[in-house]
Amino acid sequence: MSQLPSSETSLLARDEGYWQRIAAKYAVEPGPINLEHGYFGRMTRTVSEVYQQHIESINRLNSLPVRQHFEQVGSVEVRDAVAGLIGVAPRSVAIAQSASAALQSIIRNYNRLQPGDELLVSDLEYDSVQNAMDWLARQRGLKLIRLDLPHPATFDNIVQSYRDAFVRNPRIRLMALTHVTHRTGLVMPVEAIARCAREHGVDVILDGAHALGQIDFDLEQLGIELAGFNLQKWIGAPLSLGVIYIAPGKLDAVDADMGEVRYPQDDIRSRVPYGTPNVPAWLTLPTVIDEHRAMGGSRLKGARLNYLRDLWVAPAREIDGIEVLTPDDPRLYCGITSFRFTRQADQVAMAERLLKEHNLFTVAREGSACGPCIRVTPGFVTTPQEVGLLVKALEQLA
Ligand SMILES: Cc1ncc(COP(=O)(O)O)c(C=O)c1O
Structure with a gap:
């Protein structure tokens, strides 16, 4: 379908x-x-029913199946299904609690910044992303550049405004980019901006919270190596699920979150903030993905x-x-x-x-x-x- x-x-x-x-x-x-x-x-009625069943069953069974099956096998199967949904390699994604949690982890653990480097956000980024980039700049003593995007927006004037920002500020090394902005619904020309960023040595963190499920995209084609998504907007999953994406070749650029050692350092799951997952919500995801595809x-x-x-x-x-x-x-x-x-x-x-x-x-x-x-x-x-x-x-x- x-x-x-x-x-x-x-x-x-x-x-x-x-x-x-x-x-x-x-x-x-x-x-x-x-x-x-x-x-x-x-959620569809079917998803809601399956979610209720998992809540009921995990509540009844408690930790035994979670320790013995979910942690080793079940969670990996669900993760692989989510990678299939996004169209990327399983080992490049991990499930987080929200898009914000995924994006904040990439931002706070990004390790490629040097003294004097600069960061870039636009006025259309989600507030928690702007705040996290501002926090990162302050933590590392770096400068945050704020770009006001042109209005009315055209494909060319958006890309040109990024090109101009990179030329004016050659020390920009990291930027946030929102695929679909929550303020106006503007869909950013991600591929063209990411190409321009690459030419200027800038890494892009893509906020795909509003894109996943309503835009058919291919992260590799877009040239995106770092991204965060959620599953409750257009995919139809229970609340409390997000996704962190780091291209395999980029994993080294993001440290494990706050000294996390539960997973090996070459496992993307170490980049997700630690916490007991909403197991019933995770277990509902295969049904969510089936419903999404059936629609x-x-x-x-x-x-x-x-x-x-x-x-x-x-x-x-x-x-x-x-x-x-x-x-x-x-x-x-x-x-x-x-x-x-x-x-x-x-x-x-x-x-x-x-x-x-x-x-x-x-x-x-x-x-x-x-x-x-x-x-x-x-x-x-x-x-x-x-x-x-x-x-x-x-x-x-x-
Ligand atoms: C563009 C954008 N980014 C990030 C988020 C945050 O998503 P979450 O609630 O999953 O943290 C939202 C939520 O509305 C959003 O619209």
Whole structure:
């Protein structure tokens, strides 16, 4: 299913009968129309049931099967399945507790920095990543360069702004890069930026929290050697699961986390912060991955989300008093897109009005250099009618 040709993918993306059957896989509480699926995704009913069974069974059996089977065999099988999902070698991934935990570990344990080196983040990075890079700079007495990305963004002006930053600051050695920014949904030209970074001797840590499950990517092709993901957004796993990725040739650049010796130093699991794992959640992952693939994988999920996004963005661009921030270049957007009311200063208040007056749940986002906005994120249970209601609400409120 995940290998559908692109013509079939775009037909299925708009096949409402197909998406009604997908929606029926989820238990949904009646209430406001949820256009904030960016926080975390629902598990399907099947995943939720299997998770409950594992919670119940591990609680009953307690430590014996965990010590005797899970630690040596079960956890490795699950890890291998996750590597297959991402399309990389099993020994290059380890399961962490969240994308933040994975990314923070790479950042705090990165060992290639010398006095005088510089670090780079943009305004669109996730706050915990910006904070971790700031912390790293302060810990090592280095300078953190903050790049404000251009607005409106184009493929070329984004790549050029990184190129300019590398030329202006030739001591940059490490940078964070977010594949899909949580603020505006902008999809970064990762491959082009990573190539430019390589030419300037800069290592890239990719934040793939919002990319995995809605964008079909190949880390090797992107030229990415260090990355963190989570599994609860677009893959549909229980909460509390993230993934750390370090290309085999790069493992030496990241020390074991805080002196961890439970695993050999050439085992990527030593780079994950220590802690008792959520065993039932891990054991649910093979079912999660089956469900993800049965739904058409990242390619079809992404095509559906893009379709729903286009349904509201095209008319919203025509509304006087609405600015859609995320560009329409298919290389630069996904299902998440942000807009702002141009005549109202307080976007938080406008998001509240969308909820109170129009029953539409969205989220206001600050922190982009281009200013505050409201983020709209459809999900797999969202219908074209619901997206149409958003357009009507924008027309009335603008
Ligand atoms: C771009 C981005 N990075 C990182 C994270 C953090 O993910 P987690 O909650 O798994 O730590 C998020 C969560 O929303 C995100 O949107």
